[in-house]
Amino acid sequence: MNREDKKRLTRQNVLNAAIELFAEQSYEATTITQITERAGIAKGTFFNYFANKEDLICDIQVIWAVEEVRRIKEQPGLLIPHIRYLIMQIDKFHASRQLMLAVNQGIISSPKAIRNQLEQIDELVKALTEVIEEGQRRGEFTSSLPAAMICEIAIQTYLGTRLYWSMGRGDSNLGTQMVVTFELFFKSIMA
Amino acid sequence: MNREDKKRLTRQNVLNAAIELFAEQSYEATTITQITERAGIAKGTFFNYFANKEDLICDIQVIWAVEEVRRIKEQPGLLIPHIRYLIMQIDKFHASRQLMLAVNQGIISSPKAIRNQLEQIDELVKALTEVIEEGQRRGEFTSSLPAAMICEIAIQTYLGTRLYWSMGRGDSNLGTQMVVTFELFFKSIMA
Amino acid sequence: MNREDKKRLTRQNVLNAAIELFAEQSYEATTITQITERAGIAKGTFFNYFANKEDLICDIQVIWAVEEVRRIKEQPGLLIPHIRYLIMQIDKFHASRQLMLAVNQGIISSPKAIRNQLEQIDELVKALTEVIEEGQRRGEFTSSLPAAMICEIAIQTYLGTRLYWSMGRGDSNLGTQMVVTFELFFKSIMA
Amino acid sequence: MNREDKKRLTRQNVLNAAIELFAEQSYEATTITQITERAGIAKGTFFNYFANKEDLICDIQVIWAVEEVRRIKEQPGLLIPHIRYLIMQIDKFHASRQLMLAVNQGIISSPKAIRNQLEQIDELVKALTEVIEEGQRRGEFTSSLPAAMICEIAIQTYLGTRLYWSMGRGDSNLGTQMVVTFELFFKSIMA
DNA sequence: GATGAATGAGCCTTCATTCAT
DNA sequence: AATGAATGAAGGCTCATTCAT
Known part of the structure; x- marks a missing residue:
């Protein structure tokens, strides 16, 4: 070595x-x-x-699977199943509520940590907006709202679920809680 | 004096x-x-x-308008307008992002603060679940999901929007951001 | 009243x-x-x-039964039984080890408390010395040591037993511990 | 270095x-x-x-010469001279009354300090009891009292003298005061 | 590059004491 | 004489950070 x-x-x-x-x-x-x-x-x-x-917390931050999101819009057919699949992957982290709470504490603990977090969100927004635009083009998602706004609300939903769960509420499994939550979200943005 | x-x-x-x-x-x-x-x-x-x-932060925590929520289910006709109206009231706090961020930091800063926050959420859940059940009875909300679950997701949505906004994203006005977000949410739970 | x-x-x-x-x-x-x-x-x-x-601790200090000591030397016959009887009275305080510990802490906690304590000891020394002198005159106590010294050692013995007991050692009853200890002491000063 | x-x-x-x-x-x-x-x-x-x-006071505590006590019982002939010699060594500390007072304050200042002190006393008791038993076997000490009890009273005597002296009474030299006091004590336990 | 003893600013908290009511 | 809110000095202690080895 x-x-x-x-x-x-x-x-x-x-x-x-x-x-x-x-x-x-x-x-x-x-x-x-x-x-x-x-x-x-x-x-x-x-x-x-x-x-x-x-500096440390910036490195730890839960990976936003930007790359995976980018690839979704290349997929043929319906996009939602691919998004749903991605959400289900959250399980894989086997994150404890405690850890998730620490992450939540970390990302808002200091201006620098927030800035770092926002940069990552920015990238995710960019990637996800394109996916949603693609979905609108294909007629899968409603076009009554701008893609950027839908994207924003998706992220809010993700953050809210994570925060809520880390505080000790919701299904014992974060993935399950996410999936259930997003089912409702999908319903609201389907064309 | x-x-x-x-x-x-x-x-x-x-x-x-x-x-x-x-x-x-x-x-x-x-x-x-x-x-x-x-x-x-x-x-x-x-x-x-x-x-x-x-101890201090427990006293500062943003008031959940539990009382107002309780009153909603007594209203005749559609419930959503009343809920929407309540959400718009969030403006009234004229809270800065900074302050909201501090509140978010505060409520997850320590086990005690979290416990306190959960207690408040519990009360809100109870009140809101009854409203949603009433809405389901009246055929305004979908009955395909248990009222408790809908309620939980509503709170997640609220928390997520607040967190996202406090980090410096979304509409410059928290109330506006809330209203927009909840429009989509309402859509997903309407019968 | x-x-x-x-x-x-x-x-x-x-x-x-x-x-x-x-x-x-x-x-x-x-x-x-x-x-x-x-x-x-x-x-x-x-x-x-x-x-x-x-100021408070000065008022609390365990009463040195000076008056009772003074009276002893007026008694006819052997003096030791009277002294022994006095020692047995210590039981009456029903003092807990904790309290005695607090008293010990108190009397050495500050120069003023010590001074106060010394004054009380002085009075006791005076009274007790007279008793011992009387005992020597009567041939009950050894005259090979000055009465003042015997007296001093008696008080040391008392203090030591009290300290030792308050730290959690010795017989569960302070009176018993005192009596046993002083039996030995008496033996050493008998003519 | x-x-x-x-x-x-x-x-x-x-x-x-x-x-x-x-x-x-x-x-x-x-x-x-x-x-x-x-x-x-x-x-x-x-x-x-x-x-x-x-923690500090625990390190400062006056050394109980346990090792030296252990060695005494190996000595041939009379034991008291060896014990007396040990007691005289206390001079060597050249301790001031003030310091001794501080030590006395320290050892009863907190539960932890007391516990620590008791542990040290325990060891001393063990060592000293063996010496006294040996003395009883050799017919030097009275057998009318259990060795453990004699030992206990010896320690009480030591503590009492130390406390009394630290409060500003007794001979200007602690060693002298100890020796005088123990002469009387020896007298009481001699066979 | 690794070490870990030394640093010291600054934190939270206690509590005897004062004094206006 | 009784009250108890306000005081503020002083305490113990933490911990990120530095730097000589």
């Missing part, structure tokens, strides 16, 4: 330790000391990889 | 100062020292009114 | 409340607020009766 | 500063800020070495 690989490994170690701790306690309650202890490195080493805790 | 009134005034002073500061900076970044300085009282006085910062 | 009586009653109320709290927690841990709450008076009222907490 | 040595040095610096301050004022009156200032370190550094002030 060369030097570059080792660095990557250490960095991932730190991220994993942080995720675990965020899930066990919370974003705010987790200290850098705890993270480095669990990652098995010295405190000082942390700062060779991340400028500060804020 | 008697003692009792003076107490009430001081308490409100503290709350106002806190709200201002939360809006300017954030929940986490605001210190008790800052709050008392702005409220023009001694630091110790704060603790005569609130056990800690956590 | 006249004003004077009422004052005495309030004062005693405060003392009782303080003793209870010292016994439950400790001298240091007990706050004036707790004392006034239990005594059912306002915080400010406390300062009408005591200048501060230090 | 390597890192490890430096740490040891800093730790000892802190302890020395604390002992000095305890002796000058008292355990309770001494603040961590004062300790760190005198030790010439930052306040935060204190907490790298001790979890809190309570």
